[in-house]
Amino acid sequence: MKSLRILVPLAASLALAACAAQPQRSSSAGPAPIANTATGNTAPARTITVGIAAINDFHGQLEPPRQSVLVKDATGATGQIPAGGAAWLASAIDAVRGQYPLHMTVSAGDMISASQVASSLYLDEPSIGVMNRIGVDFNAVGNHEFDRGKDELLRMQNGGCAQFTTHKPCQLEPFTGATFRYLAASTIDQAGHTLFPATGIKTFGTGADAVTIGVIGLTTRTTPTLVSPAGIAGLTFEDEAKAINAAIPGLKAQHANAIVVLIHEGGKQDGPPDPQGCNGMSGAILDIIPRLDPGVDLIVSGHTHAAYICDFAARDPAHPLLLTSAGLYGEMVTDIALDFDATTHKLVARRAHNVIVQSDPYQSATRLVTQDSRFPVFAPRADIAAYVKKYVDASLAFAARPVGKLAGPALRGEPGKVATGGTLGNLIADSQLGATRKAGADLALMNPFGIRTTLVPDKDGVVRFGDIYRVQPFSNVLFTQTLTGAQVKAVLEQGLDDDGPWQALAPSANVRYTIDVTKPVGSRVTSLTIGGRPVVPAKAYRVTVNQFLALGGDTFTQLAGKPDQVQGQNDLDALRDWIAAVPVRTVPAEARVTITGL
Known part of the structure; x- marks a missing residue:
């Protein structure tokens, strides 16, 4: 299996990193994050914190999707918050990353397809362009990444204007492909190789000061039932736990201090959804976790379009990992912090919460969904807004008929x-x-x-x-x-x-x-x-x-x-x-x- 390595300079001193033991939360912070102390001991005096901004199931939602996030206040009253839109998502991700001198940005699949017309008309090239500008590091392949077939998905990574669909590529500009890396640990071609690298590495600092995050990315093994068979001819989709476990030794050999899994599979809560909760969880991800190597520290999941934050330390001590999902359509971004002992570089704590990407009000089928002053409103990031506008304007004549x-x-x-x-x-x-x-x-x-x-x-x-x-x-x-x-x-x-x-x-x-x-x-x-x-x-x-x-x-x-x-x-x-x-x-x-x- 291939892997990708990214090196990032460490902060000027560990003293700065040590201050991140309890990272300062931006104004986007919601309820107190779930905490998980990996060792069960008192946290060390000095820690190095790596922040992770995580999304999933973006589905080419360049403009606000005219959907809302359901929230519940302390009295039990529920409300709807307008959320999403690529330019607003970019600002929210910037706010999350701004808390951490050391950070990375990841996605758990279905970044493209089932998209808005301004993205779909142009074969989701603008969605890849948005994620390049946001600065995503890794994206797991999802089932929808295969909607237009294997060859078109490879074009999404590698760029170019070869035509594999009825739509013409590169209609507005040359397409250079994703600057981030797709990962596909469980998708195997006829030669027995993974379609994309199974793993990636991101290292902060060098030598004895290095902190290294190993990343494994993969999709649900049910993908063949979810896409056209012609588009995945010659590919097989392995059992998720088997593929994850097989990838871990290679990452450990590269001195990974923590293992992060990006998986396009997930679960759902029972009852009204709580973006910060883990109530009555069910779903395929719960069948995968018990079969995982205990070396997995964090799972960023997707596929079910549900939002949740689950601490497995009490639920399954053999797998004291953190499981997260940010819902869908860029309506939330998960703010994750991994704390490492500054001397041993062992993971000592992990925390996460979902940040709602509150955007502009919109008219639903039944009422006007207005902004909620209890939550921050993000301003659209100007460069992303201008880039999206170019594609929206080009699609208007088609969409407005x-x-x-x-x-x-x-x-x-x-x-x-x-x-x-x-x-x-x-x-x-x-x-x-x-x-x-x-x-x-x-x-x-x-x-x-x-x-x-x-x-x-x-x-x-x-x-x-x-x-x-x-x-x-x-x-x-x-x-x-x-x-x-x-x-x-x-x-x-x-x-x-x-x-x-x-x-x-x-x-x-x-x-x-x-x-x-x-x-x-x-x-x-x-x-x-x-x-x-x-x-x-x-x-x-x-x-x-x-x-x-x-x-x-x-x-x-x-x-x-x-x-x-x-x-x-x-x-x-x-x-x-x-x-x-x-x-x-x-x-x-x-x-x-x-x-x-x-």
Whole structure:
């Protein structure tokens, strides 16, 4: 496995570093950070502190994403804080790094793809440009990094204008690639090598005064179920714990004083999210941690789009590591401090908290989300704002084209134990059925996780192409294929098995089904009607889904490999045409899926 080494001069004296034993918190500091003393002994008189600014799941959100961070005050009252935007994120990261003479900046994957139109139209070149300007050191590959295929991902690292997609690269300027290093410890090519280096090293100072951080980066082993198989042909994705453990001896041989893992896999809290909390955690990351070498000190995670700070010192003394995640879309940045004994250079303490990247107010589907004076408001960094504006301005003509009118906002399903498509899922499924009737479609199904944001028309009801692009940024074509009634039910059941998070596929208007989550796997769909009649197990039905599902994505293997698949139009075009087909499209608000047993 290859590794990357970066050398950074140590501060002028250890006296300065010693002052960082309790690093001064900037005005961005929220609740008191979690502390973890690695040795359990009294902290040494002199310490060297290395600060880490960490993000994950940026997804090309160049402009504020018109989303909020949910917070709770001491009385239990909740509030929403407008957050995100590349220029605001840059200022927040600068504030975090400004506390530490010694620092590094890392990302846990999905930096690109599923992006805003101003980034996606230009193959996410501007998102890489933003992160270069911010000064990221390392980024783990995420599953979405593979959305446009392996060759295009390699271009993201190495630069150049070779064309691997339907979009033309280098439209506004030459693309020189990422100045940071992608890491891919678990992604193996046909020659048995990692696609990118497995590890990286950053050293502060030299000789006896050196403090060295070893970094391992990797993605979830479920990536093959989440992206198009054609784009990752020849690649395999190893077990995460196995790949991490295999990389540690090499870092120790390079005298790493601490091991940091950047992993595009994570967990979620149970109940209302607390950006500083670790309440009732569940998820795949909890299956990985017990199998890790105890040498891992910090895990920066992602993938689940959840925010949390988890101290495992009490939970699992064999793995007294710190687990963090900063949510998604650059709405938060995790402020992490690692303290080292200035004499032995052993890690003696670690602390972290999530800083909310509060930005400008915005109009949500239901109300104006205003700034909260209890939290700092970051000013957009001027150079990043100017760079983003260049790409936003270039995309305006494309994004501003009117599509049609909606009678009101179309909402995604509310977060819960079972993901649903909400009224927007209904609208999308109807549009896909309407677009494929000529292919004989009887019904359409849409995956909730493929719906990235709500669809909110302007005050006159006008929806623009940029609005629907944000909803479905993957540009999937539609496929119509034949399934028996028994297979249709089996497809719905796959969304409710124990292989991944539960999601109820959003059906077109002629479908109704009921879920009982207390039933065993394979029998949770308790009723299913198509066209007002109970489904007939042996009867053939023509079913429309997007390309991602048709390839078995999100573990819907029942949809993959059908011999009679008929390719239709792009999902964005289908939604555009559906909205435009009537003067004002009504948002279908009826409940098509009933969930019981929660």
